[in-house]
């Protein structure tokens with residue numbers, strides 16, 4: 001380093017790293033760019049935040065609270081833990097996720113800071129800069145945020161609203177190239193609220209198996225499915241495809257702030273022996289998630305009463321029904337009935353709203369005029385839709401539905417056209433929803 005005064009830096013400007021510079025969260029940047037001024041006479045109803053705790057209407061299971069209190073009073077969990085997590089906590093996760101066809105044990109589990117930590121670690125472990133991963137569209141934005149900041153490219157495969165958001169497998173397969181390192185799937189889905197059938201999961205697995213690729217299964221909404229549907233983990237149906245499943249307490253247990261996540265290594269054909277070492281290495285960068293929550297894990301996963309899960313799901317499912325039945329009768333909207341998770345996607349027939357340039361514009365005006373904030377699906381790389389969150393208190397759901405409907409009735413300009421279901425939509429035809437699973441089954445049986 002030169003000490004020549006002419007070569008010394010003059011100012012105090014410190015540059016950020018390339019990695020920081022390339023870190024981009026589309027939700028933040030789109031929402032921060034919106035002018036969100038609610039109507040002065042109407043209380044704001046935020047249907048945008050995927051945090052089930054914000055309204056205080058969904059109580060935590062007492063077991064969870066007691067388990068964490070016990071961690072504190074025991075005074076044994078204040079020190080560093082092994083970087084992949086305590087063995088008993090990892091075993092608890094292994095017991096929780098194991099099925100008769102996919103048995104794992106503590107050595108297959110890495111505990112992480114939230115499911116986000118799990119996703120970041122598996123993406124970093126599987127792909128090098130310049131390689132690519134396949135991710136869903138519409139999809140949770142973190143996959144791209146993490147990948148791009150690591151110099152990994154993303155390619156989007158399409159989910160099909162008219163098929164309850166199943167993957168367009170042909171299009172997905174066409175995207176695979178020599179640089180593809182992994183495929184990310186999300187089931188149940190944020191933002192779609194879809195739950196893949198066993199048959200569809202098997203089809204996805206055989207497509208992926210042909211290319212000998214590993215799957216990153218984002219299963220943060222595991223078991224979070226409505227009455228008529230059944231949850232299958234990808235690992236439980238995989239004979240050949242190695243799967244890194246990412247999960248956590250966040251959604252099912254309604255504790256996003258606890259930041260408790262995990263990776264479950266579901267190896268097949270010993271394909272992941274190197275990756276296993278890679279994950280172990282990466283875990284030494286942070287040294288595991290919060291020890292108090294880790295220590296509470298066995299009790300939380302084992303002792304939470306079944307009634308907690310069913311009550312939470314019933315509440316959310318009922319909200320989904322209210323949203324769907326109102327919005328499908330609303331001119332120019334095309335809701336897709338969810339099957340699980342906490343969200344519903346609603347299509348906007350933009351031709352019928354010529355005064356709005358985009359879903360961002362539409363949702364912004366909905367705030368200005370009705371104080372209802374829905375997330376524009378441009379945030380999920382899927383324009384002309386918006387997403388509503390289903391964990392909102394019931395009275396707010398009813399009120400929000402009325403306000404959305406009023407807004408649409410004011411701005412709707414009737415047009416004659418074919419909607420996404422292939423049906424002609426004429427003036428006054430307000431039954432625009434994508435078919436529910438039951439309706440499709442009934443159609444098929446005709």
Ligand SMILES: Cc1ncc(COP(=O)(O)O)c(C=O)c1O
Nearest residue numbers: 050114115116140190220248250
């Ligand atoms: C699909 C999906 N994956 C992962 C996450 C991140 O979960 P966590 O808060 O545990 O990091 C979320 C959170 O909203 C999500 O919706």
